Each structure stands twice: as C-alpha cells, then as structure tokens.
Amino acid sequence: MRNHHDPFAPPNKQRPARLNSLLWILEPLERDPGYTRRKMFGCEAAYLDGSLYLVVADREAPWNGVMVCTSHDRQAALIADMPALVPHPELGKWLYLPQTDETFEAIAQRLVALAQLRDPRLGVVPKPKSRRRKPWREDE
Numbered sequence: 001m002r003n004h005h006d007p008f009a010p011p012n013k014q015r016p017a018r019l020n021s022l023l024w025i026l027e028p029l030e031r032d033p034g035y036t037r038r039k040m041f042g043c044e045a046a047y048l049d050g051s052l053y054l055v056v057a058d059r060e061a062p063w064n065g066v067m068v069c070t071s072h073d074r075q076a077a078l079i080a081d082m083p084a085l086v087p088h089p090e091l092g093k094w095l096y097l098p099q100t101d102e103t104f105e106a107i108a109q110r111l112v113a114l115a116q117l118r119d120p121r122l123g124v125v126p127k128p129k130s131r132r133r134k135p136w137r138e139d140e
Contacts (some may be wrong), residue, residue, distance in 0.1 A: 020044050022056040022099070027067060032116060043067075046115065052122040053071045053115040057069060060096065066108050068095040074121045082107050093124075 003063050029035045034049040043057035055067040069083060070078060072093055079085050079095070084107050088096040097107050115122055 008038060020056060022059045022066070022108075025056050025112060026054070028109075028112050029115065047126075048115060048118065048123065051125050054111060055094075055124045058099070061100075062090060064100040065101070065104065066097040066111060067091065067109060068097065069123065069124045070122055072097055077119050082110065104137060 020128055024042065025045060026037060028038075029046055029048070029098070032048060036047040036050075037047050038047065040055055041063075042059060043055050043063065045052055046054045046056075052069045054069065057063040057065065057067065068078065070093070071112070074087075075087065075095055082097075084101045084103050085095040085097055088094045097104060101107070111122070
C-alpha cells in the first residue's frame with residue numbers, strides 16, 4: 001500500500017487492462033478488409049465498412065454477451081430466425097444474446113457469419129460525431 005505521507009514512495013501498481021473473454025467471437029471478422037474493432041462503453045465493437053454490426057461484452061448482465069446492432073423494424077425477422085435473441089434491456093433498438101443462453105456459441109458464430117455476408121438485418125450507421133461548440137466563456 002502506498003504511503004500517502006511519503007512523496008517519494010513508488011506509485012501504486014496499475015492493474016492490467018482486463019481482456020474481454022468474448023473476443024474469440026470477432027476473430028473471423030479480422031480477415032475482412034472492411035473490419036474495424038473499437039472500444040465502446042467498456043465493450044468491443046465490430047464495424048464492417050463503417051457500419052456497427054456487433055458488440056461483445058463480458059461484464060455484468062445486461063452487458064454479458066453479444067449485442068446485435070439493428071433497428072426496431074428489423075428485429076422481428078432476426079428473432080424469428082434466432083429465438084435466443086431478445087431486445088436489449090437498456091438499448092432497446094438493439095438485440096441481445098446473453099452469454100447464459102445454452103445456444104450462445106452457435107448463435108454467436110451465426111451472427112458473425114451473417115455480418116460477414118453483410119446481412120441487411122444487421123448493422124447501423126453510427127451518427128457522425130457532433131462538432132464541438134465554442135466554449136461559452138469565449139465571448140467574454
């Protein structure tokens with residue numbers, strides 16, 4: 001433990017960044033020339049050709065599984081095809097495959113295969129980042 005009274009004491013050891021145990025799901029996408037992976041709210045997001053397709057998370061529910069990036073009008077077709085998918089409890093426009101589902105691995109692999117095929121039921125175009133406003137103090 002660091003001695004708070006000693007300014008020359010060594011700093012506390014940094015904890016290594018926790019690796020997401022579900023990164024294996026995204027591995028098949030790594031060979032796709034349009035693939036990009038980015039961090040998103042402590043999860044790993046998979047983009048193909050600039051569209052967001054899948055997010056994998058191994059945290060506490062409901063952030064423990066695969067989030068399928070889609071829109072409300074495309075959810076029914078995906079759920080009919082893969083009943084294990086449920087609307088995400090916090091991101092209602094996306095679907096969620098909880099890691100606790102007994103078909104998790106098979107469905108996760110199927111979702112990646114659909115993403116590779118650019119299935120039109122998957123993928124959302126991210127909103128462009130808004131330009132920053134001038135600081136309010138600048139006018140003074």
